[in-house]
């Protein structure tokens with residue numbers, strides 16, 4: 001049984017833990033660096049990326065987490081988590097720490113006021129034919145991807161909203177509140193493929 005850590009400093013980590021429980025995986029709320037030793041994969045949830053970044057420093061998690069990801073633990077960032085995993089963000093506040101684990105550039109709060117939050121049906125070929133109904137909540141968009149980055153999903157206008165680079169995943173939206181477990185299953189398969 002894979003043990004999946006969910007960074008639980010701020011944001012909607014509870015929804016991820018519920019989703020994992022539903023799938024029979026063991027979810028673990030992560031607040032201490034030593035807890036990183038007990039897990040096979042980690043999810044960085046949505047919330048407020050500046051706040052989560054500050055708390056990662058305060059809880060001494062930034063460097064250990066960076067190192068753990070460098071060592072190859074599968075990681076998935078959703079929304080604010082995607083921002084934290086990125087190499088570069090256009091409008092980071094001063095001092096915003098980034099894990100710099102995905103070779104992408106993101107734009108925060110990218111969807112403007114009237115579309116700040118919206119729901120949509122995404123085509124995600126990796127998840128099969130049925131569209132993935134999901135929620136964008138003041139999400140970022142992916143502006144630029146490096147050569148090793150695979151695009152998993154775009155909006156109708158071509159905007160990149162889900163990426164994968166090796167065992168690292170990023171989604172601009174919130175699959176944990178959709179009721180559709182396929183994205184979590186997809187991540188669990190990545191975790192299983194490296195833990196065996």
Ligand code: GLN
Pocket residue numbers: 045046047048049050078079080081083108109137138139140
């Ligand atoms: N707007 C938030 C940020 O910039 C992200 C929103 C979210 O995670 N739902 O960090």
